[in-house]
Amino acid sequence: MTVTIKDVAKEAGVSPSTVSRVISGHPRISAETSRRVKRIMEELGYHPNLMAKSLVSRTTRTVAVIFPKPAEELLLNFFFYELIRGVLAQLTRAGYDLLMAGGSNEQEELDTVARLVKGGRIDGLILLYSRSSDPIIQFLRKEKIPFALIGRSLDYEDVPSVDNDNVQAAYDATKHLIAQGQKRIGFVSGPARLAMSQDRLSGYKKALEEAALPFRPGWIVEGEFLIESGYRAMASIMSQPEPPTALVVIDDVVAFGVLKGLSELGCRVPQDVAIVSFNNIALAELTIPPLSSVDVGTYQLGYTASQMVLNLMKEIEITTRQIIPHRLVVRESSLRPEMPV
Amino acid sequence: MTVTIKDVAKEAGVSPSTVSRVISGHPRISAETSRRVKRIMEELGYHPNLMAKSLVSRTTRTVAVIFPKPAEELLLNFFFYELIRGVLAQLTRAGYDLLMAGGSNEQEELDTVARLVKGGRIDGLILLYSRSSDPIIQFLRKEKIPFALIGRSLDYEDVPSVDNDNVQAAYDATKHLIAQGQKRIGFVSGPARLAMSQDRLSGYKKALEEAALPFRPGWIVEGEFLIESGYRAMASIMSQPEPPTALVVIDDVVAFGVLKGLSELGCRVPQDVAIVSFNNIALAELTIPPLSSVDVGTYQLGYTASQMVLNLMKEIEITTRQIIPHRLVVRESSLRPEMPV
DNA sequence: ATGAAAGCGCTAACAA
């Protein structure tokens, strides 16, 4: 039924190993033979059996992306497509396939990874947004299998990872508000356990300090990457005696909730409250007013992570922590009308 | 280095075949042996080599999802995550892995599919939104490999596929506007080559006919699944002598553009123009006004498509064309203030 | 209930 290397060999009047050599582009094979074998392969519709190849070569030309478990995935919704596009683009270019796997809880996730790695099904993997004390990272290190993290590990400094400089990004965003003349600036954050939240918060603080602006715990609210989080945050943050007149918001989706909350409270944006957020998803420019947002280069995050894993597999020296540049896209939501950029 | 079935066998004092039988749950194996072997496997940290298993069993427990080429993918951006979640949930439950592949053009796409299928790397696949005269579908049929389409094939009636009843969905959406007292209803469509566009357009027409309402070619605009498409459509559609007072819009993202366009033209929604769109993405409720939209059950589309492929592999009888129910979510954008639902 | 042996399709020494 299926055409094997033997069939090709017989038809071409050579041995199977010769056919194998032709396929792998072995140098010491006569041009004549090579041509004939290739023609026969074409004629017979030969395709190499990838499993047999993997079995003997102990490589699979496959990289896995581990889908985070539900609790961690909220943020991903609007990123995922771009991220995967980036990952896939680079892998495809290098002749690798992408395997996606996940689990509904931490144990399942680890079991899956163990099965894939120990079962020799993949050559490397990409992890999305690790949480702290991640058993998967420990496992992968022990197994010495190439992997890269998109995001930052809170436990290890030396995990190969691709990330934004979130401290700097938040610093830039806050600086921008300060440059607009803002003095009372609040921060709507994400889950505190994520490095991303922590980094952005500290960038925000740094900018305030530098400008000798007040930092008030009451101006900082923590939530999930949900519209409701932003919405609810407004109720608590704006009910204070002296509410902020500007907000740095951890994510665009949360910022949508913030906008909704502010609109219900009768606060105008940016006149009463100016806003800058992060991630610059496709819809950030569509809100009223359009949202100033820090673009984090989602596609490039995926692309670079793949490249890193590929390089690790080839034992090419890599920069352990690769930073994707961010870019503040200024739109109306952050501009003081009397003080345009 | 790696623990094989032989190591376990030796350690347990049995033959490799016995170990294999224990793994596959062979009935005629003594409980005692089974227990001992399992313990040893545990102790030694044995994991079966999946490639070896695949080679001999000629199955891979892997299903591929073919990422559409760039031109077709616009719509996917906001769906993708939910769709993949659905696919992955079902595959994982059944003990299958997900391989993602794609190509940057039609030929590459076909080559990839051929390589995976002929190379015995996958047991089945899921196609996203096929275009017409799709060479991939032809190839897969010839190879007799299980596959399912998310969407609808314009060429073949009998391709296993999971889809919405887009005719009915558009009919319902249009009917809803009519029930609100609307008489001049336009349609902002997507690319005409897609079954989705065609179906929704005909559902719209059907509803108009039934209500004996006028159908005007000038009220129909065709575009891509982009914000700009919706935006531009407004310029042309609203500049007519007698513009529509309600619009059915092919997709939420396009509807965002429509909202923006209308707002610039000074048209209020829903007072001057009422809007219903499709797909009900997470941000539909956040626009001002919130968007009435037809929820298409994205997660379930993915989930059901996986199930279909799995059933095909098990040679379980399937319904060739499975319809995921839709549901119109009415929000403000479609309501006549003087005529609330 | 278990073992021995053959073979899945391919690669890679080692020969020639």
Add this chain to the structure above:
DNA sequence: TTGTTAGCGCTTTCAT
């Protein structure tokens, strides 16, 4: 330059 041979780790008859 090419052929022969021996596996990669597993499943599966066929014996016992």
